[in-house]
Amino acid sequence: MYLESTSFKGYEKRLLQPIEALFMRRADSVVVVNQSIRDVYRDRYGVEGTVLRNCGPAVPQDTLDSPVDIHQLLDLPRGASIVLYQGGLAQGRGLDVLVAASADFPEGAHTVLVGSGRERESLGRQVEELGLVDRVHFIPAVLPHELAGYTAAAAVGVIPYQPVSTNNFLALPNKVFEYTGAGIPFVASDLPELRRIARDEGCAAVYDPFDPQGLAAAVTKILTPSDREMYRRAAAEFGRCNTWERERLILISEAERIAGTLATATKDA
Numbered sequence: 001m002y003l004e005s006t007s008f009k010g011y012e013k014r015l016l017q018p019i020e021a022l023f024m025r026r027a028d029s030v031v032v033v034n035q036s037i038r039d040v041y042r043d044r045y046g047v048e049g050t051v052l053r054n055c056g057p058a059v060p061q062d063t064l065d066s067p068v069d070i071h072q073l074l075d076l077p078r079g080a081s082i083v084l085y086q087g088g089l090a091q092g093r094g095l096d097v098l099v100a101a102s103a104d105f106p107e108g109a110h111t112v113l114v115g116s117g118r119e120r121e122s123l124g125r126q127v128e129e130l131g132l133v134d135r136v137h138f139i140p141a142v143l144p145h146e147l148a149g150y151t152a153a154a155a156v157g158v159i160p161y162q163p164v165s166t167n168n169f170l171a172l173p174n175k176v177f178e179y180t181g182a183g184i185p186f187v188a189s190d191l192p193e194l195r196r197i198a199r200d201e202g203c204a205a206v207y208d209p210f211d212p213q214g215l216a217a218a219v220t221k222i223l224t225p226s227d228r229e230m231y232r233r234a235a236a237e238f239g240r241c242n243t244w245e246r247e248r249l250i251l252i253s254e255a256e257r258i259a260g261t262l263a264t265a266t267k268d269a
Contacts (some may be wrong), residue, residue, distance in 0.1 A: 001037055004166035006092060021045055028258050031251070034172040034193050050254050055177045055247040059148045059239075064183060067152035070112060074137045081109045081223055084154035084184075086147060087175060089117030092168055094160030094189060097212050099126050102136050104216035106223050109135075114150050116141040148182055156222050156231075157186035159194060162209045180239035185231035187218040203234035 003013050003020060024030055024045045032038045032049040041049050071078055083105060085098060095113070102111040113123070113136070120138065127136045142150060151157070157179035163169035172193040179186045180203055188194040189209035198204035205221050207214035222231050 001040065001167045001170060006165045006167075028261070029254050031254070034170070035196075036170040036172075036192050040166075040170070050250065052250050052254075053172060053177070053242070053247055054174045055242050055244045056148075056174065056181050058243040058245055059152065059181045059183075063148050064152050066149075067182075068146075068149040070139075070150060070153040073139070074110075074112065076110055076137075077108070079108060081106070081155040082153060083109055083111045083156050083158060083219055084114065084151065084179075085111070085158045085160065086114040086151060086178065087173075089113065089115050089119040089123060091119060092162050092164040093119075094162045094209050095119055095123055096126060097162075097210060097215055098158055098160045099123055099132065099136055100130065100212035101215035101219070102132055103130060104213060104220075105135070106220050109155075109219065109223060111136045112139060112154070113137070114139045114142060114147070147178065151178055151182040151184065154179075154182075154184050155228075156219060157184055158215075158219075159186055159188040160209060160215065161189050161191065163189075163191060177239070177242055180235045181243065183232065183236040183239055185222050185235040187215065187222060197238075201234060201238045203231060203238045205231075 003016055008016070024041065024047050030041065030047045030049040031052045032041060033052065033054055035051055038049040038051055041047055070076070070082055071080060085095065087093070089095060098111065105111065124138070127133055139150070157175060159173055159175045161168050161171055161173065169191055170193060171191065176186070176194070176197060186204045188198065188204055188206050190206040191209070194204070195206050198206045205218040207218040221227060
């Protein structure tokens, strides 16, 4: 929800919302990224949006079979479980909670953050202050086409977004599809869209987005030997079924619908 993000000041939102309303209501089709945001726009503007999620392309099998060797890259023990966050290091994403939670991760689990951003320096200081230099590691942002190779090396992904705005509260981050596309389960903040996938698909666990102990407990649950394979199977299945190659058909269908409507209108005219 663009205008509900933290990017805008109050007066900017008040200025832009009438413009958003005008174009939403005049559009032949409105595409939204998830059910929750579709419902808000329906109530707010009276439009019936088409849900088109930010699914990624299917990850090639050779990437899954031969991921980036993060263990060698960071000099980690071969048996270490990698708890991965990938994306911007920004405020409102709960990364300080992730760092704090790392102290209570299971023995042998290492937190790896792949990305860059304004919070990199403060997160580095937090790692040092908590004495977690040997358990929390940073890798600078990589090119998009390289990312899946890093993702596939992890045991579990993390989506720690905090509800600091309506946009964050209703988010369905790309990370859901990036993690599961690489066949790894994830832990996520207990927010509506993320909770829905965790509940319905069995490939994730949720936690209070402000609670480090809750995050640690969710990671521990997924890494528990008796549950680990179950989560991985569910993640791999969800990843196979939710790719851009399939999701794009929704967009094509909507374009064909509009083209048909316009053709009929032109013929009748």
